[in-house]
Amino acid sequence: MPDTQFPAPVPVPGSAADVVRTWDARADRYLRLFRDELQGKPFDLETLDAFAGRVVPGGRVYDAGCGPCGHVTEFLAARGLDVLGIDLSPRCVGLARRERPGRRFAVMDQREIAEPLDGLVSYYSLHDRPKGQLAGTLASWAGALRPGGQLLIVAKEGTGDGVVDDPLGSGMRVYWAEFTEYELRAAAGESGFRIGDCTVREAYEGEIPTRRIYLSAARGEA
Numbered sequence: 001m002p003d004t005q006f007p008a009p010v011p012v013p014g015s016a017a018d019v020v021r022t023w024d025a026r027a028d029r030y031l032r033l034f035r036d037e038l039q040g041k042p043f044d045l046e047t048l049d050a051f052a053g054r055v056v057p058g059g060r061v062y063d064a065g066c067g068p069c070g071h072v073t074e075f076l077a078a079r080g081l082d083v084l085g086i087d088l089s090p091r092c093v094g095l096a097r098r099e100r101p102g103r104r105f106a107v108m109d110q111r112e113i114a115e116p117l118d119g120l121v122s123y124y125s126l127h128d129r130p131k132g133q134l135a136g137t138l139a140s141w142a143g144a145l146r147p148g149g150q151l152l153i154v155a156k157e158g159t160g161d162g163v164v165d166d167p168l169g170s171g172m173r174v175y176w177a178e179f180t181e182y183e184l185r186a187a188a189g190e191s192g193f194r195i196g197d198c199t200v201r202e203a204y205e206g207e208i209p210t211r212r213i214y215l216s217a218a219r220g221e222a
Contacts, residue, residue: 013163014130014175016088016109022128023067023089026170031068031095033168038071043201044154047214048072051121051152052079054218059118062086062144064110065125070096072123073103081119086110111137113144120145122153131161131177134184138191145219151193155179157200157211167208184215193217 011017023030038044052075055061059081063073066085073085073096085100086108087093096105110125111133120141126134141151158178166172181198188195196216203209 014128014133014177018175019088019128020090022166022172022174023087024091025172026166026168027068027089027091027095029170030092030168031099034067035069035071035099037069038075040206041204043214045075047152047154047199047216048075048121049079051119051150051216052076052081054150054216055081055119058082060084060115061119061121062110062113062117064113064120064122064141065128066092066096066105068092068095068099070100070103070105072121073105074100076121077103086113111140113140115144117145117149119150120152122151122155124154124156126153126155126179127177128175129177130175131179131183134177134179134187135190138187138193142191142193142219147219147221149219151188151215151217151219153184153188153213153215153217155184155213155215156208157181157213178210179213181213181215184213188215188217192220194220 061081061083063085066073066087073083077083085105090107093105093107160178163173164176166174198215201212
């Protein structure tokens with residue numbers, strides 16, 4: 001009998017396999033749109049610079065969900081930190097390595113970090129997984145950070161949690177979760193972080209018209 005070809009099963013929305021599927025497909029588009037985005041975001045640059053100043057000199061830091069641009073990894077490494085950009089999407093990691101040949105990147109799940117870290121940045125990396133996973137993700141980060149280790153979360157404000165038309169305009173249907181300041185503060189506090197600052201800013205011209213939340217915290221003593 002001839003072989004019968006069946007289409008590959010579609011991953012569960014918001015699962016790790018779904019993140020890989022959707023980001024492998026749109027990584028090139030994202031890179032074209034956001035390769036140099038930090039140049040037009042003075043508040044983000046100030047916030048990242050302040051984060052770098054709170055980490056011990058030469059400290060080990062992960063850029064969780066680094067994406068294809070690698071620009072946050074580049075920024076932090078230029079300030080003397082030992083930075084690794086991590087992402088679930090092999091395509092994102094491959095493009096980041098091409099864009100930033102002097103920096104380090106690896107395919108890794110941000111929820112499964114084993115190495116002791118001095119800092120972790122999540123620059124819009126929480127949006128691809130269901131809100132119900134937020135507490136577990138932050139608990140995982142707390143377990144990876146040394147006491148006093150620094151955390152910076154940047155996320156879009158909102159209440160959405162489900163499959164939507166891609167906000168980046170790829171034409172795909174993707175999982176998209178948004179967060180409130182209260183949700184981020186509560187999850188961080190319950191995971192043992194001490195909240196340092198939480199600021200909300202309006203969207204810059206040309207950005208998706210949603211407010212941004214910037215939460216800075218440190219892991220409490222063991």
